[in-house]
Amino acid sequence: MAEATAGAAPVLLSRRPSHTLRACLREPKVVAGGCFILFLLVLALGASWIAPKDPLEQDILLGATPPFWLPGAEPGHWLGTDDLGRDALSRVIYGSRVALTVAFVAASLAAALGATLGLVAGWYRGAIDATISRLVEIWMAFPPVLLSILLVAVVGAGVGSVIAAIAIIDWTRFCRVVRAETINQASADYVTAARAMGFSQGRILLREIFPNVLPVLIALVSLEMGIAVIVEAILSFVGLSVSSDTPTWGGMIAQGRQLLHQGWWILAAPLAMLFLTVLAFNLLGEGLRRALDPVMRR
Amino acid sequence: MSDAALAIADLNAVSDRDGEAILRGVSLTVERGETRGLVGESGAGKSTIGKAILGILPRAVRVTSGEVLFEGQDLLKAPAALRRRLIGERIALIPQDPMTALNPGRRIEGQLTDGLRLWRDLSAGAAREAALKLLDEVQIRDPERVLRSFPHELSGGMRQRVLIAAAFALEPKLIVADEPTTALDVTVQKQILRLIRAMQSAHGTSVLFVTHDLGVVAQICDRVTLLFGGRVVEEGRTADLLQAPRHPYTRALLEACPRYDQPCAGLRPIPEQIIATLRAEIAA
Secondary structure, three states, X not given: OHHHHHOOOOHHHHOOHHHHHHHHHOOHHHHXXXXXXXXXXXXXXXXXXXXXXXXXXXXXXXXXXXXXXXXOOOOOOOOOEOOOOXXXXXXXXXXXXXXXXXXXXXXHHHHHHHHHHHHHHHHHOHHHHHHHHHHHHHHHHOOHHHHHHHHHHHHOOOHHHHHHHHXXXXXXXXXXXXXXXXXXXXXXXHHHHHHHHOOOHHHHHHHHHHHHHHHHHHHHHHHXXXXXXXXXXXXHHOOOOOOXXXXXXXXXXXXXXXXXXXXXXXXXXXXXXXXXXXXXXXXXXXXXXXXXXXXXXX | OOOEEEEEEEEEEEEOOOOOEEEEEEEEEEEOOXXXXXXXXXXXXXXXHHHHHHOOOOOOEEEEEEEEEXXXXXXXXXXXXXXXXXXXXXXXXXXXXXXXXXXXXXXXXXXXXXHHXXXXXXXXXXXXXXXXHHHHHOOOOOHHHHHHOOHHXXXXXXXXXXXXXXXXXXXXXXXXXXXXXOOOOHHHHHHHHHHHHHHHHHHOOEEEEEXXXXXXXXXXXXXXXXXXXXXXXXXXXXXXXXXXXXXXXXXXXXXXXXXXXXXXXXXXXXXXXXXXXXXHHHHO
């Protein structure tokens, strides 16, 4: 019994940082997902050096050429071109910028908002908890995609509004999980002991409870990044994200859908990237959850 | 009476959930330097008393009347700041489960020095010195390593030693020990009891020892209060109560204990009639 309870310590903070890192690196999902995200980050940051062409440069004479392994491919355009003759590979690379920006910023904002409300609800309980919990339930009853389209349509298109829309919609995921975990931690004896010691509620919440909620939160943020990438693509697809002169995967998919009879590859490249990115974030999140959660490790 | 470290008078508490009484007019005193046992079966209200003293009652439990006198102050009515100081600095808790009573995410050093830094304003270095001395006092070998450790790196017995060290850190006047040995195995239990006993007499601390185990009471308590259904059934010096119980419930309870000198005697449950009589008394 002693052993089982001893193992329940959250690994994230109860080990030295190097131990936590090693526990994560032992998890193949973390390695696979993490490597792809890292690769994507390099692409996004170094897009202007890595992309072979200017993603906006048009060449009507070279419209809708296929990728290199198909007959009729144009040398230099590895993944072919769209109907305006813009280089698909370069556009996919540049598209990762918007996708990753939205993923990181929107997921962090949603996590910050949701975790704060979740901590408060789980710690104070009572009327505050009831109010926040009802709010979450009402919030979750709206269809998220419709709500985000509505929000962006009202506020106006752009990366900022896409990020705001995702944060405003998805904080509920964090709120629910963090609230549950806070309630769980708050019932532990160490919290009672801290109360008897005379520590303020704020200190107990931030210094005793929050660090023990963090592992769950981190795994959730990674999953949320995958969701944010999809939502951004959906909003780009319906033309509510950034302006059309910035390449986005969703925008490319929308364009490719109209040109499906001219060439399927226009749609395929951004779709593949979207698929791989979301998969990578999900793998990373799932892997982190396993690596940081001692119950799953056994 | 005037010398008492803690005097509880006519304490009543109810559950907000079903309105049922949890404590019914409990009075008890803990004299200076003594270990007072607080015994009862599950639901007798023994832990509620400990929690009421420390101001850590669960939300669903409400004290309706009575007083808890400590250092001339009624802890139930004292202003919040004074209460926080009295309880935080002058009363300590040895919690029940050493597995969950330490924060799994913090090193021992921080948790052991929390009180010293909060109430004594010690610097990190001075607090560390004090912590090393405390660990030495609770017979922990290699205290330097233990300070650096996280709770899950220590055994149950070690953690309980750390918690005892933390309880004595501020030289409190009163320690509430809430079943501190229940979660430990029997050999460790014995060591921990001895340690609490030794620390208590060395520091002249009063202890309110909450337990359901009469064997533990026999080993550590000077006087005992026996509770049933939120009410004091019998109290007195430990030896008297165990050897010459006056109340039929006490007698039945003692007979219900398994005895190692009569291993084949089997277990005798407390007669229903005694329970029924007690319930009727309480209801009246």
